[in-house]
Amino acid sequence: MTDPFVVVGADAAGLSAASKFRRERPDRDVVVFERGQFISYAHCGTPYFVEGRVSRLSDLLSLSPADVDDRGIDLRRGHEVTAVDPETKTVHVQTPGGTTSEQPYSAALVATGAHAVTGPFDVSELAGAFTLHGLNDAAAIDAYIADPDEYDPDRADVAAVDRDRVDRAAAHPAPDAAAIVGGGYVGVEMAEALRGRGLDVHLFQRSERLLPPFGAAVGDRVASTLTAHDVTVHTGTSVDAILGGDRVEGVRAGGRTVPVELAIVGVGIEPATAVVDGAGIDCGPHGAIRTDRYGETSEPDVYAAGDCAASRHAVTGEETWMPLGLTANRSGRAVGATVGGDPTPVGDVAGTAVVKAFEMECGRVGLATETIARDAGFDPVSETVTAGSRSGYYPGAAETDVTLVADADSGRLLGGSIAGTDHAAVRIDTLATAIHAELSVAAVERLDLAYAPPFSPVWDPVLVAAKVLRGSLES
Amino acid sequence: MTDPFVVVGADAAGLSAASKFRRERPDRDVVVFERGQFISYAHCGTPYFVEGRVSRLSDLLSLSPADVDDRGIDLRRGHEVTAVDPETKTVHVQTPGGTTSEQPYSAALVATGAHAVTGPFDVSELAGAFTLHGLNDAAAIDAYIADPDEYDPDRADVAAVDRDRVDRAAAHPAPDAAAIVGGGYVGVEMAEALRGRGLDVHLFQRSERLLPPFGAAVGDRVASTLTAHDVTVHTGTSVDAILGGDRVEGVRAGGRTVPVELAIVGVGIEPATAVVDGAGIDCGPHGAIRTDRYGETSEPDVYAAGDCAASRHAVTGEETWMPLGLTANRSGRAVGATVGGDPTPVGDVAGTAVVKAFEMECGRVGLATETIARDAGFDPVSETVTAGSRSGYYPGAAETDVTLVADADSGRLLGGSIAGTDHAAVRIDTLATAIHAELSVAAVERLDLAYAPPFSPVWDPVLVAAKVLRGSLES
Numbered sequence: 001m002t003d004p005f006v007v008v009g010a011d012a013a014g015l016s017a018a019s020k021f022r023r024e025r026p027d028r029d030v031v032v033f034e035r036g037q038f039i040s041y042a043h044c045g046t047p048y049f050v051e052g053r054v055s056r057l058s059d060l061l062s063l064s065p066a067d068v069d070d071r072g073i074d075l076r077r078g079h080e081v082t083a084v085d086p087e088t089k090t091v092h093v094q095t096p097g098g099t100t101s102e103q104p105y106s107a108a109l110v111a112t113g114a115h116a117v118t119g120p121f122d123v124s125e126l127a128g129a130f131t132l133h134g135l136n137d138a139a140a141i142d143a144y145i146a147d148p149d150e151y152d153p154d155r156a157d158v159a160a161v162d163r164d165r166v167d168r169a170a171a172h173p174a175p176d177a178a179a180i181v182g183g184g185y186v187g188v189e190m191a192e193a194l195r196g197r198g199l200d201v202h203l204f205q206r207s208e209r210l211l212p213p214f215g216a217a218v219g220d221r222v223a224s225t226l227t228a229h230d231v232t233v234h235t236g237t238s239v240d241a242i243l244g245g246d247r248v249e250g251v252r253a254g255g256r257t258v259p260v261e262l263a264i265v266g267v268g269i270e271p272a273t274a275v276v277d278g279a280g281i282d283c284g285p286h287g288a289i290r291t292d293r294y295g296e297t298s299e300p301d302v303y304a305a306g307d308c309a310a311s312r313h314a315v316t317g318e319e320t321w322m323p324l325g326l327t328a329n330r331s332g333r334a335v336g337a338t339v340g341g342d343p344t345p346v347g348d349v350a351g352t353a354v355v356k357a358f359e360m361e362c363g364r365v366g367l368a369t370e371t372i373a374r375d376a377g378f379d380p381v382s383e384t385v386t387a388g389s390r391s392g393y394y395p396g397a398a399e400t401d402v403t404l405v406a407d408a409d410s411g412r413l414l415g416g417s418i419a420g421t422d423h424a425a426v427r428i429d430t431l432a433t434a435i436h437a438e439l440s441v442a443a444v445e446r447l448d449l450a451y452a453p454p455f456s457p458v459w460d461p462v463l464v465a466a467k468v469l470r471g472s473l474e475s
Numbered sequence: 476m477t478d479p480f481v482v483v484g485a486d487a488a489g490l491s492a493a494s495k496f497r498r499e500r501p502d503r504d505v506v507v508f509e510r511g512q513f514i515s516y517a518h519c520g521t522p523y524f525v526e527g528r529v530s531r532l533s534d535l536l537s538l539s540p541a542d543v544d545d546r547g548i549d550l551r552r553g554h555e556v557t558a559v560d561p562e563t564k565t566v567h568v569q570t571p572g573g574t575t576s577e578q579p580y581s582a583a584l585v586a587t588g589a590h591a592v593t594g595p596f597d598v599s600e601l602a603g604a605f606t607l608h609g610l611n612d613a614a615a616i617d618a619y620i621a622d623p624d625e626y627d628p629d630r631a632d633v634a635a636v637d638r639d640r641v642d643r644a645a646a647h648p649a650p651d652a653a654a655i656v657g658g659g660y661v662g663v664e665m666a667e668a669l670r671g672r673g674l675d676v677h678l679f680q681r682s683e684r685l686l687p688p689f690g691a692a693v694g695d696r697v698a699s700t701l702t703a704h705d706v707t708v709h710t711g712t713s714v715d716a717i718l719g720g721d722r723v724e725g726v727r728a729g730g731r732t733v734p735v736e737l738a739i740v741g742v743g744i745e746p747a748t749a750v751v752d753g754a755g756i757d758c759g760p761h762g763a764i765r766t767d768r769y770g771e772t773s774e775p776d777v778y779a780a781g782d783c784a785a786s787r788h789a790v791t792g793e794e795t796w797m798p799l800g801l802t803a804n805r806s807g808r809a810v811g812a813t814v815g816g817d818p819t820p821v822g823d824v825a826g827t828a829v830v831k832a833f834e835m836e837c838g839r840v841g842l843a844t845e846t847i848a849r850d851a852g853f854d855p856v857s858e859t860v861t862a863g864s865r866s867g868y869y870p871g872a873a874e875t876d877v878t879l880v881a882d883a884d885s886g887r888l889l890g891g892s893i894a895g896t897d898h899a900a901v902r903i904d905t906l907a908t909a910i911h912a913e914l915s916v917a918a919v920e921r922l923d924l925a926y927a928p929p930f931s932p933v934w935d936p937v938l939v940a941a942k943v944l945r946g947s948l949e950s
Contacts, residue, residue: 045868045928053685059868094630314923325933326926350923354930363925393520393534423901423932429922429937430904436922437912447904448789448825450838451801453520455829455900458487458800462904 002028004074005339006091006105008060008081009033011041013332014111014324015063018073020336030073033093035080037133037160039063044139044325045353047186050145051193057139057156077160082109084279084297106300107339110276110289111332112202114269114307114323121181121242121265127172128248129263132186136162143170144262163397172247175261176200179251181239183210186266188222188357191231194262201231202258204251205266206238211355211362215369217384217401218362218419248435269323271308284310288321295335295346303339305331305346314348314436315366315414316376322349351415351431354425366415367405367433372416379408383469387461389422391453398422402465404431404441411440411473416465423455430462435452441470479549481566481580483556483750485509485517487800488781488807489586489776490538493548495811497521503815505548506578510555511636513610514538519800521577521613522661525620526668532614532631552635553602559583559754561774561786574833582776582814585751585764586807589744589782589798595739596656596717602647603723604738607661611691612636618645619737620672647722650736654726656714658685661741663697663832666706676706679726681713686830686837690844692859692876693894700835709906712734717883721928744798746783759785763796770810770821778814780806780821789823790841790889791851797824826890829900838903841890842880848890854883858944862936864897866928873897877940881904886915886948891940898930905937916945 005021007014010032018030040063048054068075070166085092090102116131123129130141133317139156143166146152156163169181178194180187183205191266194201203210203226209219210226210233223233237254242263250259271288282298284290289304293312297304307323309331312323331346338344352364367373373380382405390397400420406413416431418424434444446464459467481498482489485507493505515538523529543550553571560567565577589670591606598604605616614631618641626645631638652671655662658680669676678685678701685701686710698708712729717738719725725734726733746763757773759765764772766781768787772779782798784806811820827840842848848855857880865872868904875895882886891906893899908917920941926933934942 042866042868042928044926045866048928049867053870055866077942158877265560324926326938327922329933330921345921347921348923349911352923352925354925354927356927356929365923365925378908391517391520393517393529394523395528423898425925425927426898426901427904429902429935430908432924433905433908433912433914433919436918437908437914439908439912442909443911446805446820446822448801448823448827448840449907450827450829450840450900451519451799452831452900453517453523454831458804458822461892465700 003104003106004029004031004088004279006103006108007032007111008084008091008109009111009113009306010039010075010077011111011113011219011306011410012328013301014109015040015068016329016332017109017111017336018307019071020333021340024337024340025343026072032068032073032075032388033079033081033091034075034077037077039065039068039075039077041135043134046132046135047193049190050141050190051196054398055155057135057158058163060135061158065123072110081275084110084302086279086302089301094432107303109335110302110304110308111306112308114273115272117268117270118265119267122210123265126242126244126248127168127246128175128244128261129242129265131265132190133269136165139166140169141264144172145174145199146170147174148172154263170215177202178259178262178264179204179239179260180264180266180318181251182266182268183235184268185355186264188226188355190264190266191226192356192358195231197227199262202260203231204237204239204253208236213368213372214362214364215403215417217403218417219363221401221419222357222360222362225357228270229358265456269307271321271323273308284319284321286321290319291346293345294338294343295331303335305335310344311349314350320349323387324349324353345351350432350435352428354428356425359421360419361421361425362417362419363425364417365432368415368417370405373405380414381408381469381472382406383472384464384467385468386455387459387462387464389420389424390455391457394453396422400424400461402461404465404469406441406473408473411442413439413441413444418461427462441466445470477579478564478579478581479504479506479579481583482507482586483566483584484588485514485550485552485585486586486588486781487803489584490543491804491807492584492586492780492811494546495808496655496815497547499812499815499817501547506552507548507550508556508566509550509552512552514540514543514550515550516610518609520667521607521610522664524613525616525665526671528671531628532610532633532636535610536633546790548615555726556750559751559777561584561754564776565637582778584810585779585783586781587747587750587783588621590747592742592743592745594742598740601717601719601723602643602721603650603719603736604717604740607665611640614641615644616739619647620649620674621645622649623647629826652677652735652737652742653737653742654679654724654733654737655739655783657741659741659743660830663701663830665739665741666701667833670704670706674737677709677735678706679709679712679714679728683711685710688843688847689837689839690878692878693839693892695834696876696894697832697837701834704833710890717838730818738850742946744782746796746798748783759794759796763904765794766821768820769813769818770806778810780810786821789825795824799828806949825907825910827903829903831900834896835894836896836900837892837894838900839890839892840907843890843892845880846881848882853889855880855889856883856944856947857881858940858947860936860940860943862937862939863932863933864895864899866931866932869928871897875899875936877936879940879944881916881944881948883948886917888914888916888919893936901941916941916948920945
């Protein structure tokens with residue numbers, strides 16, 4: 001009998017791979033090891049749970065263990081894979097009972113995701129200090145924010161939740177003020193979420209602008225929007241310490257102390273690759289596992305997909321690390337097909353990302369700032385325009401900022417960003433498609449984009465930006 | 476002294492050309508003849524004026540005669556060009572005083588637009604029967620709908636308006652019911668507008684579906700939406716006659732008479748090309764003036780742009796006629812640049828169009844149905860999927876229908892359509908970009924499109940459709 005396809009990690013990439021493999025090869029076995037209890041959930045939805053816009057933790061679950069079972073996948077939760085051994089084609093597994101075993105594989109997929117980094121801060125010991133990476137964090141933050149008398153334990157309605165941790169968090173008096181350390185996605189989304197819960201919110205960002213990969217125009221508009229919603233935005237300000245004894249009492253930043261009872265550290269994530277330590281598997285930028293275009297690592301029959309794996313960048317053609325949801329699902333699915341006998345490329349990433357900050361919608365794609373483009377070896381030129389989202393006479397038209405970055409030599413579109421309150425985020429997909437197709441700015445300017453007064457002006461903001469940038473490229 | 480650049484028609488294409496030319500060549504003269512009094516207005520906004528969503532007719536004006544004057548353009552309203560003579564390089568002009576003159580040109584642009592066709596119906600003699608093509612029609616329809624005691628003449632606040640016609644229309648008692656003949660853009664938009672004014676609305680469409688170029692999935696959803704808003708939709712029903720003596724009293728259709736006091740005929744438009752009759756200038760499909768990639772006609776130094784001109788189709792590479800707003804603006808601007816000494820292609824059209832029907836947003840691009848694709852010589856395969864517009868747990872997610880059409884031989888994406896209530900229309904630009912770039916369905920499936928719960932599910936509806944269609948192409 002053929003050894004099974006072994007998958008390490010039961011989230012987006014791992015279960016996409018296992019599911020696709022089983023559909024393609026119902027004759028073959030697939031075993032998925034998951035060290036925790038949660039499987040297949042919507043990471044990106046956790047801020048909206050904390051905000052209260054999503055009412056139940058279970059709403060964020062995509063697949064139940066029963067669903068996975070129905071697909072013919074042998075799912076083993078509470079099983080931690082401690083090592084992958086390409087020599088013997090086995091993985092070492094620590095079982096819930098504490099015993100260890102070895103599982104042979106015909107092919108293995110490492111889909112162990114990422115974990116939050118905390119910089120100099122220790123969030124594990126101090127009540128009220130959190131990162132947000134997973135459902136247990138979301139449930140604990142939600143419970144901590146609630147008044148102990150009013151907390152509804154049914155919010156965390158998932159059996160796998162760390163109930164002790166939730167109960168401890170819920171026992172604290174409701175916080176009045178919160179500090180968020182880091183002005184990236186998590187920071188911006190949590191600022192909105194915590195304001196939605198009625199807290200005073202301080203957002204600290206070490207660099208001069210929020211959302212640095214989105215560029216200046218977006219960062220400035222998001223900062224204005226947060227400020228308009230009474231978030232206190234501290235840019236250019238490092239947090240030196242989170243203060244407190246039993247519980248968070250404040251943060252020290254920029255030479256002063258801001259009293260808060262809640263601190264969220266959102267300074268980034270890093271690939272979770274401990275399982276391949278010592279296995280002779282190459283890692284690339286940011287420590288992510290290096291893969292070829294089919295997701296195979298430097299060791300034959302060992303694949304990696306999702307947040308732990310590197311990808312190829314659609315603009316530079318170089319290795320990059322872009323831990324995002326679609327990439328995880330798509331690369332996992334591709335590996336499942338490939339291992340099942342239908343070689344399928346995992347696809348390039350363009351770094352397409354969108355984020356909401358109250359009414360402000362923001363998107364970015366490719367090499368979205370001159371600095372990023374220059375660092376990648378291009379000679380960039382960029383322009384930012386502000387244009388209407390609809391015909392000016394049609395109600396709802398809103399100012400939309402579009403930044404485009406191009407290569408001065410070739411005229412090729414390298415990246416861009418969009419910010420605005422009316423249908424702004426979805427427009428980034430126009431640029432993402434142009435970037436995948438390697439269009440020049442002149443070609444973007446000639447695109448026949450849609451026009452009707454309720455949806456767009458005659459010249460879509462993307463076309464206006466392309467027109468202006470093409471002018472700059474020619475001058 | 477060099478003879479001037481002469482432009483015939485002072486709407487989108489004509490004034491875009493004149494403005495661009497003057498910016499490029501401030502040393503040269505440009506004369507624009509306009510037979511009417513209106514210039515540069517938003518055709519596509521007229522239904523929203525009738526609806527009342529746009530409160531003043533003047534809101535639909537883009538440029539005033541004074542603006543045009545400020546640009547150094549010699550604008551002559553009330554001057555009708557009756558002929559273009561390429562032999563002598565002159566145009567024949569009928570002045571407001573009734574005299575005729577000849578104007579020499581170094582280059583001439585025909586930008587005469589289109590006019591509404593009325594099929595077998597004569598809307599000119601019967602009160603309450605209208606087409607909707609221009610501001611005078613919009614003002615008259617608006618006045619006709621109003622109760623005579625409540626009509627606000629300031630709605631039609633433009634000096635150039637045909638005030639006698641408006642006054643006559645306003646004098647009629649307010650209609651209770653309306654018939655719309657034709658289920659294309661105008662018909663669908665006017666159905667919403669007239670319901671917004673409180674009328675009972677009957678929409679008649681000769682063929683089996685509304686908006687035929689959008690395909691079955693869109694047509695069906697629009698019909699359902701209109702019905703849900705109490706529009707009576709009569710598909711597969713020809714209107715045989717508009718009945719009435721002094722005023723519209725009903726329409727005869729499908730063997731019965733429907734009593735109405737207002738009839739809007741929206742059965743199409745045709746290019747307005749009388750000015751080139753006898754000039755030896757070639758016309759192409761649908762009677763539109765044939766042009767090369769710079770907008771030049773078969774006669775040297777005579778150009779055509781906007782609704783009177785043919786274009787090249789981005790998918791077929793063949794001549795086509797797509798009278799839409801962006802095309803008019805872009806082709807006019809390109810001709811202005813070319814005549815000014817900077818040869819600029821007018822650009823291909825992809826037939827990208829969007830339309831709103833109450834909450835339903837619809838888009839189409841390229842060869843959006845199998846029938847259209849087959850008629851263009853392809854061997855089409857198509858699939859329609861229904862997918863969420865956002866993560867299912869995020870409020871506001873709505874079912875979005877995406878139809879994609881591909882060529883079975885090459886796998887190339889030929890066209891598509893989208894319908895849905897949440898950010899559906901803007902998504903058509905993703906497909907428009909893919910079509911301009913000649914992407915295959917497999918390449919569309921690999922696009923790194925944006926994902927965040929408020930804006931999109933992990934797999935955007937466009938990606939879901941591409942995945943399904945690629946499967947069909949391979950089977």
